[in-house]
Amino acid sequence: MSLQFGAALPARTHPAPLPYRELLEIAADIDANPAMAQLWVPDSILALPFYESTVLLAAAAARTSRVQLGVACLASLGFRHPVIVAQQWANLDALSGGRMILVACPGNATGRGAERELSLFGLSYEQKLDRFEEYVDFLRLASASADGTIDYHGKHLTVDGLTLRPGFSQRPLPIWMAGNPSATAGPGTVDRVLGRVARLSSGWMTYNVRPPVLRARRQRLAELRAELGDTAPDFPVCVFLNTNVNPDERQAFDDAAAKWAQQSTRNISAEDLRDIGAIGTPRQCADFIAALAEAGATHIVFELLSTEPRRQLGLIAEHLLPLLQ
Secondary structure: OOOEEEEEOOOEOOOOOOOHHHHHHHHHHHHHOOOOOEEEEOOOOOOOOEOOHHHHHHHHHHHOOOOEEEEEEEOOHHHOOHHHHHHHHHHHHHHOOOOEEEEEOOOOOOOHHHHHHHHHHOOOHHHHHHHHHHHHHHHHHHHHOOOOEEEEEOOOOEEEEEEOOOOOOOOOOOEEEEOOOOOOOOHHHHHHHHHHHHHHOOOEEEEOOOHHHHHHHHHHHHHHHHHOOOOOOOOOEEEEEEEEEOOOHHHHHHHHHHHHHHHOOOOOOOOOHHHHOEEEOHHHHHHHHHHHHHOOOOEEEEEEOOOOHHHHHHHHHHHHHHHHO
């Protein structure tokens, strides 16, 4: 599987949201670049400040014609009614001409927003996770139905003779899963997270990962899939990558650090970004991405870690992508 590239729309609504018009101009730029294969949007309800993912994907589908469209990742799935999600995504898939990718995610954000989100829906994180796993299973079945008719009997959902109109264009819809144990996680944690990926998805997305860690995790995921009888060679390994490329290394890092300070709630310093992101000169960024590819990455998603995201997308197109082709 050759390395594919995509970019995420800068869809944060805090501290200063980009207007929809500007977001869709960036979407059009991504679609117009033949080196880009996917366009991605984030998702949250209250835990993190993002534009609503389904609305943004519908707008992006109307503004683009070529790139695949994905959510990275659907962290709110455990809160959403799965029949509504299935109907929304069947419509998105039909209206986009079969260009959708759903990356499911347990959504383990921390902090006041995440606590408020769980309280609002009356769930513990463990209950949300239990629903999440069942809903992924339901969505896989729903999108694979030959005639769009679904029977499903689960712990949280029972439906008989449900028909989606219009149905999914892709049968089944590509459903990947985000899973990212920390670099210091023990074998039990790694197997629990990657085992869920192996059981429930057809692709894996990870982030904030160094190449040696990616290589070890990819190999363990292959072993877990083999234990389940899944030996299909085409299993996407997608790295969501904080990116800031600039001919001037110092400018790249300063801009990335300024953006990180605005948005990050994770326990990662700006200096740590040098080890887990593509930040620096075009050659430095290309070398880091090459190391990820050698470790097993098949897809790279550029997270535009810049205070000027559209300009950063232009720098990636002009200076970085030619080195990667």
